Amino acid sequence: MTDILEDKVKHIVLRVQQSALSNDVKAELYATMQQGIKDVVMATLITAMPQEKLDEMVNDPAKNTPDALVGLLEASVGDGAVLRETQQKILAVLDTMEAVLTKQKIP
Numbered sequence: 383m384t385d386i387l388e389d390k391v392k393h394i395v396l397r398v399q400q401s402a403l404s405n406d407v408k409a410e411l412y413a414t415m416q417q418g419i420k421d422v423v424m425a426t427l428i429t430a431m432p433q434e435k436l437d438e439m440v441n442d443p444a445k446n447t448p449d450a451l452v453g454l455l456e457a458s459v460g461d462g463a464v465l466r467e468t469q470q471k472i473l474a475v476l477d478t479m480e481a482v483l484t485k486q487k488i489p
Contacts (some may be wrong), residue, residue, distance in 0.1 A: 384469070388413050393480075395412075415476075427455065
């Protein structure tokens with residue numbers, strides 16, 4: 383799945399780079415894609431985080447160490463189901479980006 387995501391990102395970037403769009407519009411498209419990916423990743427991870435660990439970190443900022451954050455992320459991904467779900471959601475964002483490029487007649 384990672385190869386598919388990587389290939390899609392490369393394809394989208396290539397389409398945008400080779401387009402006649404201004405550099406400002408290209409930058410806006412890249413930012414939109416980045417934000418879409420970030421949003422789905424964060425939303426998926428946050429919903430999978432153990433609530434008690436999340437509450438501890440919110441209620442006691444002194445516990446917000448790099449190790450604690452890594453532990454929270456590791457607990458979120460667990461058996462890998464969340465990673466697969468995240469990949470599927472990223473793929474949907476990329477598919478949407480490709481659809482927009484196609485609709486705008488960007489080859």
